[in-house]
Amino acid sequence: MTKQCRDEQPNQKSYTRQAATYDWTEKIYRLFGFREEAYRRAAIEALDLQAGDTVIDLGCGTGKNFAPLLEKIGRTGILIGVDLTAAMLEQAQEKIDENDWQNVTLVHADVADYQFPDQFPPDGILSTFALGFSADYAQVIERSAAALAEKSGTLAVADMRWSDKLPRWLMRIGTKFAAPFGVSETSLKRDLMGEIGRNFPQTEQTLHYFNTVFVAVGTKN
Numbered sequence: 001m002t003k004q005c006r007d008e009q010p011n012q013k014s015y016t017r018q019a020a021t022y023d024w025t026e027k028i029y030r031l032f033g034f035r036e037e038a039y040r041r042a043a044i045e046a047l048d049l050q051a052g053d054t055v056i057d058l059g060c061g062t063g064k065n066f067a068p069l070l071e072k073i074g075r076t077g078i079l080i081g082v083d084l085t086a087a088m089l090e091q092a093q094e095k096i097d098e099n100d101w102q103n104v105t106l107v108h109a110d111v112a113d114y115q116f117p118d119q120f121p122p123d124g125i126l127s128t129f130a131l132g133f134s135a136d137y138a139q140v141i142e143r144s145a146a147a148l149a150e151k152s153g154t155l156a157v158a159d160m161r162w163s164d165k166l167p168r169w170l171m172r173i174g175t176k177f178a179a180p181f182g183v184s185e186t187s188l189k190r191d192l193m194g195e196i197g198r199n200f201p202q203t204e205q206t207l208h209y210f211n212t213v214f215v216a217v218g219t220k221n
């Protein structure tokens with residue numbers, strides 16, 4: 001694992017605590033009709049990856065996206081997972097070891113500091129339920145667009161957002177409920193969709209779960 005990490009971020013502690021149980025929480029969300037797996041899949045499909053491609057997963061966590069990404073890029077592709085929380089990356093490393101994935105590299109870094117590798121220009125960049133946590137999301141999206149320019153690649157982001165479709169009181173309760181995951185009114189109000197629109201000539205956006213989830217896709221061609 002490569003390390004490019006600086007200071008501890010506010011939500012790093014909560015992800016250190018829940019790293020070992022993180023993969024199970026999806027089952028609880030499903031009881032409330034929240035289809036995390038479907039939003040994740042929609043973002044991965046939108047990348048339109050081919051065998052041999054290079055893909056970077058920003059805020060990869062425990063590596064829940066790795067198996068579906070590797071289905072697309074095969075053994076000849078390159079997958080790089082970047083995350084701030086060492087404990088989440090340890091879970092990801094376990095998946096890598098269990099499955100004997102030889103073409104996955106983990107980078108311990110804040111997405112704001114992560115340097116996209118010049119020697120492996122990405123075909124796709126993915127971030128699911130992670131980029132909204134970064135106050136530096138705008139520069140990360142801008143740098144992602146620059147990194148994708150060489151291969152006319154695609155950025156796909158699935159994340160939570162503040163919904164005007166629901167009453168404010170309900171959004172506030174929901175936000176409190178999700179606070180242990182680092183979710184806040186500030187993180188939900190970050191304009192990731194707008195920023196993707198500003199940096200990519202072609203964009204597509206879909207809203208889900210009472211407009212509290214979006215999948216935004218930007219393409220560089």
Ligand SMILES: C[S@@+](CC[C@H](N)C(=O)[O-])C[C@H]1O[C@@H](n2cnc3c(N)ncnc32)[C@H](O)[C@@H]1O
Binds near residue numbers: 040
């Ligand atoms: C809700 S989890 C999502 C993990 C994974 N993408 C998934 O879909 O299951 C959020 C992840 O974002 C990571 N994260 C939060 N802020 C980050 C940052 N500034 N840079 C890198 N990773 C960050 C956390 O450590 C955590 O692993």
